[in-house]
Amino acid sequence: MASGSDKDGxxxxxxxxxxxxxxxGDRVVLDGVDLDVPAGRVIGLLGPNGAGKSTLMRILFxxxxxxxxxxxxxxxxxxxxxxxxxxxxxxxxxxxxxxRVSDLLTWIARLHGxxxxxxxxxxxxLLERLGLAxxxxxxxxxxxxxxxxxxQLAAAMVHEPDLLVLDEPFSGLDPVAVEFLSAxxxxxxxxxxxxxxxxxxxxxxxxLCETITLLDxxxxxxxxDLRQLKASSPNRSLRVDAAVEAGWIDERMASVTAADxxxxxxxxxxxxxxxxxxxxxxxxxxxxxxxxxxxxxxxLFLAAAGRTVAEEPAVEKAAR
Amino acid sequence: MRGTAGIRLVAGRELTEALRxxxxxxxxxxxxxxxxxxxxxxxVLGDDGPKRYEIATVGGSAQLDAGLSGAVQALGAxxxxxxxxxxxxxxxxxxxxxxxxxxVAGAPGSGEGTMIVAGSGSDGLVAVVQQALARxxxxxxxxxxxxxxxxxxxxxSAPSALVExxxxxxxERRAASGAVSTLLYLLLLSLSVQVATGxxxxxxxxxxxxxxxxxxxxxxxxxxxxxxxxxGLATLACALAPVIIKGAxxxxxxxxxxxxxxxxxxxxxxGIVLYLTLxxxxxxxxxxxxxxxxxxxxxxxxLVGAYFVAQAAPESPLASVLAYFPLTSxxxxxxxxxxxxxxxxxxxxxxxxxxxxxxxxxxTGSLVYRQAIVRTGRRLKxxxxLRLAAAGRKVAGAAxxxxxx
Numbered sequence: 001m002a003s004g005s006d007k008d009g010x011x012x013x014x015x016x017x018x019x020x021x022x023x024x025g026d027r028v029v030l031d032g033v034d035l036d037v038p039a040g041r042v043i044g045l046l047g048p049n050g051a052g053k054s055t056l057m058r059i060l061f062x063x064x065x066x067x068x069x070x071x072x073x074x075x076x077x078x079x080x081x082x083x084x085x086x087x088x089x090x091x092x093x094x095x096x097x098x099x100r101v102s103d104l105l106t107w108i109a110r111l112h113g114x115x116x117x118x119x120x121x122x123x124x125x126l127l128e129r130l131g132l133a134x135x136x137x138x139x140x141x142x143x144x145x146x147x148x149x150x151x152q153l154a155a156a157m158v159h160e161p162d163l164l165v166l167d168e169p170f171s172g173l174d175p176v177a178v179e180f181l182s183a184x185x186x187x188x189x190x191x192x193x194x195x196x197x198x199x200x201x202x203x204x205x206x207x208l209c210e211t212i213t214l215l216d217x218x219x220x221x222x223x224x225d226l227r228q229l230k231a232s233s234p235n236r237s238l239r240v241d242a243a244v245e246a247g248w249i250d251e252r253m254a255s256v257t258a259a260d261x262x263x264x265x266x267x268x269x270x271x272x273x274x275x276x277x278x279x280x281x282x283x284x285x286x287x288x289x290x291x292x293x294x295x296x297x298x299x300l301f302l303a304a305a306g307r308t309v310a311e312e313p314a315v316e317k318a319a320r
Numbered sequence: 321m322r323g324t325a326g327i328r329l330v331a332g333r334e335l336t337e338a339l340r341x342x343x344x345x346x347x348x349x350x351x352x353x354x355x356x357x358x359x360x361x362x363x364v365l366g367d368d369g370p371k372r373y374e375i376a377t378v379g380g381s382a383q384l385d386a387g388l389s390g391a392v393q394a395l396g397a398x399x400x401x402x403x404x405x406x407x408x409x410x411x412x413x414x415x416x417x418x419x420x421x422x423x424v425a426g427a428p429g430s431g432e433g434t435m436i437v438a439g440s441g442s443d444g445l446v447a448v449v450q451q452a453l454a455r456x457x458x459x460x461x462x463x464x465x466x467x468x469x470x471x472x473x474x475x476x477s478a479p480s481a482l483v484e485x486x487x488x489x490x491x492e493r494r495a496a497s498g499a500v501s502t503l504l505y506l507l508l509l510s511l512s513v514q515v516a517t518g519x520x521x522x523x524x525x526x527x528x529x530x531x532x533x534x535x536x537x538x539x540x541x542x543x544x545x546x547x548x549x550x551x552g553l554a555t556l557a558c559a560l561a562p563v564i565i566k567g568a569x570x571x572x573x574x575x576x577x578x579x580x581x582x583x584x585x586x587x588x589x590x591g592i593v594l595y596l597t598l599x600x601x602x603x604x605x606x607x608x609x610x611x612x613x614x615x616x617x618x619x620x621x622x623l624v625g626a627y628f629v630a631q632a633a634p635e636s637p638l639a640s641v642l643a644y645f646p647l648t649s650x651x652x653x654x655x656x657x658x659x660x661x662x663x664x665x666x667x668x669x670x671x672x673x674x675x676x677x678x679x680x681x682x683x684t685g686s687l688v689y690r691q692a693i694v695r696t697g698r699r700l701k702x703x704x705x706l707r708l709a710a711a712g713r714k715v716a717g718a719a720x721x722x723x724x725x
Contacts, residue, residue: 058529058694061532061533062533063529063532063533063694064694080536083533084534084535086533088530088533090526090529090530090533092525092526092529092696093526094522094525094526094527094528094529094530095525095527095530096333096337096527097525098337098341099333099337107329107333108530108534110329111326111329111531111534111535112534113325152530155530156530
C-alpha cells in the first residue's frame with residue numbers, strides 16, 4: 001500500500017490530515033488515513049462508493065469528530081476559525097428552497113463574516129462568473145437541478161475561500177456542466193489556492209486530477225502525482241480501433257480487458273512486445289488507429305486495491 | 321464566525337423569511353381583526369349607556385316623585401316620570417309597554433298605593449319602587465303625627481347598609497383565563513411544530529450540512545429558536561395590540577385580563593424557550609419532514625394536558641401542582657393568575673423551576689441537536705442520543721445509527 005503521507009515533500013502551506021481513524025459501530029470507515037492538499041494543485045480524493053471519502057471530508061470540516069487523528073492547516077492544528085474560512089460543497093446538496101438566489105448567497109457570505117454590502121457585491125460577481133446573473137432574483141425552488149447545483153457551488157465560493165473542498169461535485173452533471181465545473185476548479189488552483197474534490201467516477205476526472213489519493217475500504221491504497229504514478233506503473237495496454245477475439249492473441253502476451261464500439265483494449269503481459277501483439281491482431285483484421293497506453297485511473301485503482309472490476313462494480317468508468 | 325453573530329444571522333433569516341410569507345400576514349391579520357372585534361364590539365353593541373326607566377304615576381305628589389327618582393338613581397338608571405289621570409290608563413300604559421311601571425298613589429300617608437307592573441318587569445325596579453312608596457308612607461305618617469319636616473328628613477336619611485358583593489367578576493376572570501391559555505396553547509403548539517419541521521427539513525435537505533461547515537450547531541439551533549420565537553411574539557403582539565390600546569385609553573377590559581397578560585410574560589418567555597428548544601432537538605432526530613409531527617408528540621401531549629387543566633379547572637389542586645412543572649406552568653400559571661388563585665410564593669417557586677429548566681433544556685437540547693443533526697440514514701432514538709451524549713461519546717458509535725461514508 002502506498003502511504004498518503006509525504007514527509008519529505010511536506011509543504012507548509014497545505015491542508016493535512018494525519019492518521020484519521022473513524023468507526024461507526026463495528027464498521028471501520030477510516031483506518032489511519034493521511035491526506036495532503038498543497039496549494040496550486042488539483043487534488044482528487046478518489047475511490048468507490050463507501051470508501052470513506054465523504055466521512056473524511058466531514059471530518060476535515062469538523063462536522064464529525066474522528067476517533068483519532070489530526071487535521072492541520074498551514075502547519076498547525078486546524079481551528080474552528082480556519083474551517084469557517086474554507087468553502088465546502090457537500091455530497092448531499094441542500095439549499096433553502098424558498099430563498100432567492102442572491103439573498104441566499106449574501107446570507108451565506110455574511111455567515112462567513114463578510115458585511116452585507118461586501119457579501120452582496122461578491123454574490124453579484126460570482127453569479128456573473130458562473131453564468132447565473134439572470135437568475136439572481138429567482139427562488140431556489142424555481143431552478144432546474146443543474147442551475148441549483150451551480151448555485152450550491154456559488155454558496156461554497158462566495159466568500160472567496162483559499163481552500164475549496166468539493167464532495168462528488170460531478171455527480172449527476174451533464175457533459176457541458178462537467179466541463180464548466182472543471183474550468184472553475186482549474187481557475188481556483190491556477191490562482192494559487194487549495195482545492196480538494198472527491199469522486200467515485202475515476203475515469204471522468206482522470207484528466208483533471210494532478211495528485212490523487214485513492215481510498216478503498218477506509219484505507220489509502222495509492223497516493224501521489226498521477227503522471228508519475230502512471231509512468232512508474234509497469235502495466236501497459238494496447239488500444240486498437242477494431243474488435244478483437246480473445247483466441248487471436250497468445251495469452252502469454254496480452255489479454256482483452258475492455259471492448260466497445262470504438263475498439264478493444266488489450267493488457268500487455270510484463271515484457272510482451274506491443275508490436276508482436278499488434279501484428280497478431282492485424283493478422284485477423286484491419287487496424288487503422290492504435291496506441292500503447294499507461295494504465296487508466298481505474299486500472300491503477302484496481303491494481304493497487306488488488307481487485308478486479310467484477311469484484312468492485314462501484315468503480316465507475318464514466319463515459320467522457 | 322462568532323457564536324452570537326451566527327445566532328443573529330440565523331435568527332434574522334428565520335424572521336425575514338417568515339415576514340415574506342403570506343401565511344404569516346394572514347394569521348397576523350386574522351388575529352388582529354379578531355382581537356379588535358372582541359375589544360370594540362362590546363362597546364358598540366353591548367353597552368348603550370345608563371338604563372332608562374319610565375314610570376307613570378296616578379295621584380302622586382312631589383315627595384313621591386322625588387322618592388322614585390332617588391330610588392331609580394340608586395339602580396344606576398335614569399328616570400322619566402309621566403303623570404296619568406287614572407288607574408285604567410296606567411294599566412294600559414304598562415300593558416302596551418309604554419312605561420315600565422305605574423304607581424297609583426293612595427291617600428297621603430296611608431301607604432296604600434298600588435304598583436302596576438308587567439309580568440316581565442324588573443324585580444330590581446319593583447323593589448326600589450316599593451321602598452320609595454314605603455318611605456313616602458312613613459313620611460306621610462310622621463308628618464301626620466306633627467313631626468317637623470326637617471326631622472322627618474333626618475329620620476329618613478338614615479344610612480343604609482353597604483352591600484358587599486362577593487365574586488361579582490368571577491365569570492370575567494374565567495373568561496380571561498380561558499382566552500389567555502387558549503392563545504398560549506396555540507402559540508406554543510404551532511411554534512414548537514414549526515421549529516421541529518424546519519429542523520427536519522434542514523436535516524433532510526442537507527442544508528444543515530452546509531451550515532454546520534460555517535456555524536456551530538448551537539448557533540443553528542438557537543438562531544432558529546430565537547427567530548421563530550420572535551415570529552411568534554410578533555403574532556402574539558397582533559393579538560394583544562387591541563387589548564393594550566383599549567386598556568391604555570381607559571376602556572373596560574374583562575376583570576383579570578390585564579393582570580394575566582402582564583403577570584404571564586415570564587412564563588410565556590420560558591415556555592417559548594423550552595418548547596422551541598425541545599422542538600428543535602426532537603426535530604433533529606427524524607429523517608424526513610413528515611416525521612416531525614410525531615417527534616414532538618411528547619410536547620404536544622404536555623401542552624394538551626396543561627391546556628385542559630388551565631381551561632377547565634385553573635383553581636383546582638391539580639392546577640396548583642401543574643403550575644410548578646416547567647412544561648405545564650406556561651399555560652397553567654397564567655390561567656391561575658387570571659382567576660386570582662396564584663400566590664406570590666407559588667409564582668416565585670414556579671418561576672425558579674422554569675428558569676432552572678431553561679438552563680437544563682438549553683444544555684441538553686444543544687447536545688441532542690449537535691449529535692443528531694449530522695446523523696442520517698434512519699430515525700434516531702432520543703434515549704440512545706442522550707445516553708451517548710452523556711457518556712461523552714459520539715453517537716456514531718451506536719449500532720443503530722448509520723452515517724454515510
